[in-house]
Amino acid sequence: MILYIGWIILELKYIHLNLTCMSQSKEIAISKSSVPKIAIIALAAIFVLGMFVVGFDQGHIFSVVFGEQAFDEMYIHELTHDMRHAAGFPCH
Amino acid sequence: MKISLFITIIVLSGALAGVSLGLVNLAIVEPYLDTAIGIENQNLFASGEEEDTPEFWANYYSYRVWQKGGQLLAGAILGTSLGTLFGIVFAYSKNSLPGKSMIKKALVLSLIMWATLYVIPFAKYPANPPTVGDPETIILRQSLYLAFMAISGLGALGFYQVYKKINKKAIAFVGYGVMMVATFFVMPPNPDPVQIDSGLLMGFRVTSMIGMSVFWGVVAIILGALWQKTTPDRTAQAKYQ
Numbered sequence: 001m002i003l004y005i006g007w008i009i010l011e012l013k014y015i016h017l018n019l020t021c022m023s024q025s026k027e028i029a030i031s032k033s034s035v036p037k038i039a040i041i042a043l044a045a046i047f048v049l050g051m052f053v054v055g056f057d058q059g060h061i062f063s064v065v066f067g068e069q070a071f072d073e074m075y076i077h078e079l080t081h082d083m084r085h086a087a088g089f090p091c092h
Numbered sequence: 093m094k095i096s097l098f099i100t101i102i103v104l105s106g107a108l109a110g111v112s113l114g115l116v117n118l119a120i121v122e123p124y125l126d127t128a129i130g131i132e133n134q135n136l137f138a139s140g141e142e143e144d145t146p147e148f149w150a151n152y153y154s155y156r157v158w159q160k161g162g163q164l165l166a167g168a169i170l171g172t173s174l175g176t177l178f179g180i181v182f183a184y185s186k187n188s189l190p191g192k193s194m195i196k197k198a199l200v201l202s203l204i205m206w207a208t209l210y211v212i213p214f215a216k217y218p219a220n221p222p223t224v225g226d227p228e229t230i231i232l233r234q235s236l237y238l239a240f241m242a243i244s245g246l247g248a249l250g251f252y253q254v255y256k257k258i259n260k261k262a263i264a265f266v267g268y269g270v271m272m273v274a275t276f277f278v279m280p281p282n283p284d285p286v287q288i289d290s291g292l293l294m295g296f297r298v299t300s301m302i303g304m305s306v307f308w309g310v311v312a313i314i315l316g317a318l319w320q321k322t323t324p325d326r327t328a329q330a331k332y333q
């Protein structure tokens with residue numbers, strides 16, 4: 001849910017950016033090779049979330065919905081367990 | 093730059109390389125994981141925590157099938173995640189990377205990221221199969237691994253800035269090397285003793301390293317090829333000129 005809202009905010013910023021770009025096409029021509037910040041933010045968010053899910057979660061993400069119980073079940077840890085070992089992350 | 097195209101090819105190349113990683117791991121790393129978990133099961137029987145019954149094995153096998161599916165899913169997630177980092181760095185550095193084609197440039201970058209984010213951290217905190225780690229030390233081990241990876245990655249980024257500014261390029265490499273050697277000796281070792289058969293340990297570590305190396309190669313080839321074909325940065329240029 002939080003992610004979804006985050007994504008909508010990103011989309012809105014992107015639309016805003018596009019509108020600003022259209023009215024300032026000259027600046028765009030100058031900075032044409034630059035990497036759009038909004039894309040970097042979106043990609044960086046995917047990077048952090050993915051690393052956390054596969055490499056580090058011990059029940060944290062599901063505890064948002066299921067509370068303390070999630071730390072005992074460690075559903076994501078168990079599901080990503082084999083990759084966690086194989087990719088070199090600390091596990092058990 | 094076409095933002096949606098840019099994001100799409102990066103996510104796609106990461107996800108595809110991640111699925112390849114999952115498949116390679118299923119083929120070559122899983123046998124070692126199964127052996128290691130087999131030892132854990134024997135320990136559970138010996139300590140009386142579990143009983144060696146047909147029900148135990150039925151549950152165990154269905155659980156392992158689920159976890160092996162998880163290996164593939166986690167491959168896609170980890171691949172997408174590392175792929176986005178790779179894509180970000182590639183977008184910023186592709187003009188200064190050596191090589192004529194995008195694939196060659198991407199391979200040079202992936203070699204650097206494979207070394208700094210995987211091989212060097214592995215040298216200090218190598219991958220271990222199940223049964224080695226003590227659950228009590230997991231937070232410490234995770235912190236150490238993350239810290240080492242971050243120091244190595246950010247250090248490489250920092251010395252890359254030095255590399256761009258100075259004439260004697262070798263200084264940047266030496267600087268990074270000195271920093272990492274110092275970090276290697278300053279940071280505490282993995283606190284858990286490794287008390288398993290060395291054949292199992294070595295087999296696991298070698299196959300695990302093959303898997304991650306395949307990932308870094310594949311992600312570079314796919315992103316390089318897609319970038320070459322779709323040129324997400326040139327589209328915008330033509331549009332606004």
Ligand SMILES: [Zn+2]
Binds near residue numbers: 081085092222
């Ligand atoms: Zn484990």
